[in-house]
Amino acid sequence: MDTGLGDVANPSMRESIVDALTTDGDLCKHALHPYSCGFKQDPSNSNLLSKKVRAPDGTSKTVQIRLIDATLSTHAEADFLESFSNDVVFYLGHSRNGGGPDFNPPRLLANGDRDYAWYRRNQPGFHAIETTLANSKDHPKLMALLSCDSGKHFAEKLHQLAPETGLIVSEAEVEFLEQEHSLIGAIDGLLGAKCHDDFVKDFQFVDLSTGKDPAGILQLIGFF
Numbered sequence: 286m287d288t289g290l291g292d293v294a295n296p297s298m299r300e301s302i303v304d305a306l307t308t309d310g311d312l313c314k315h316a317l318h319p320y321s322c323g324f325k326q327d328p329s330n331s332n333l334l335s336k337k338v339r340a341p342d343g344t345s346k347t348v349q350i351r352l353i354d355a356t357l358s359t360h361a362e363a364d365f366l367e368s369f370s371n372d373v374v375f376y377l378g379h380s381r382n383g384g385g386p387d388f389n390p391p392r393l394l395a396n397g398d399r400d401y402a403w404y405r406r407n408q409p410g411f412h413a414i415e416t417t418l419a420n421s422k423d424h425p426k427l428m429a430l431l432s433c434d435s436g437k438h439f440a441e442k443l444h445q446l447a448p449e450t451g452l453i454v455s456e457a458e459v460e461f462l463e464q465e466h467s468l469i470g471a472i473d474g475l476l477g478a479k480c481h482d483d484f485v486k487d488f489q490f491v492d493l494s495t496g497k498d499p500a501g502i503l504q505l506i507g508f509f
Contacts, residue, residue: 286350286373286472298377298461299354305469306334306350318473318487324350341478348476355388362388366413370423373475377464380432380439385410411439418446427508429453429471429488431464436504444506451508453488456501463490467503481509 306324313322324334332352340346353368355361355378365388368374376386384404392400418424424447430439436454443452453471467488474484485505 286348286371286375286475298465299352299356302352302465302468303334305465306472318469320477321469321473338476350472362410362413366417369417369421369425371425373427373429374425375429375431375468375471377431377461377468380430380435381410383411383438384408385432385438386414386430411442415442415446424450427451427453427475429468431455431459431467431503433458440506448507452506453503454506455503459502466490481505484509
């Protein structure tokens with residue numbers, strides 16, 4: 286399970302994710318998402334977290350999460366694309382109006398605005414995904430693109446490229462903290478082996494401006 290953090294990531298966001306995943310003991314047992322915590326950080330690789338879980342068939346499995354952080358690595362995009370051979374891939378970052386996913390600082394116009402016309406025209410992030418999926422037999426079972434309007438920008442084309450891959454996509458703007466909450470909730474639903482409705486409920490988030498649950502902002506396509 287790999288988590289790609291685009292250029293929206295910052296040290297506090299990364300630390301918050303790691304803190305949530307590594308919460309242990311009673312705090313984990315009574316957490317809102319108890320299946321997503323209890324991970325241990327590898328002492329020799331701070332990007333790698335793992336824990337033992339009981340699979341539905343009763344066997345013990347080791348689940349690993351690898352963090353790919355564009356603020357700490359010059360090869361984050363390559364690592365993200367390489368992760369498509371894993372079971373689950375998450376992306377937290379910008380859609381770049383169809384030009385993402387993006388692991389680089391934004392391309393700017395002379396006036397300092399983001400050059401969205403260039404992103405729409407060239408689509409560098411998505412073309413890299415297209416090439417990777419087309420040249421690989423192994424596709425993730427689930428890909429969550431938690432960036433703004435990712436459903437409109439990417440869902441149809443991704444489904445054509447990898448119809449067997451389930452998708453979590455957004456139908457509106459998604460704040461960075463909301464992306465983080467959805468990540469933790471989705472991991473909880475996966476490791477808790479939850480049914481469709483409970484899984485979808487887990488990765489939804491509370492609208493920070495209203496405090497209400499914006500049902501339908503994140504959509505699950507396939508997977509079940």
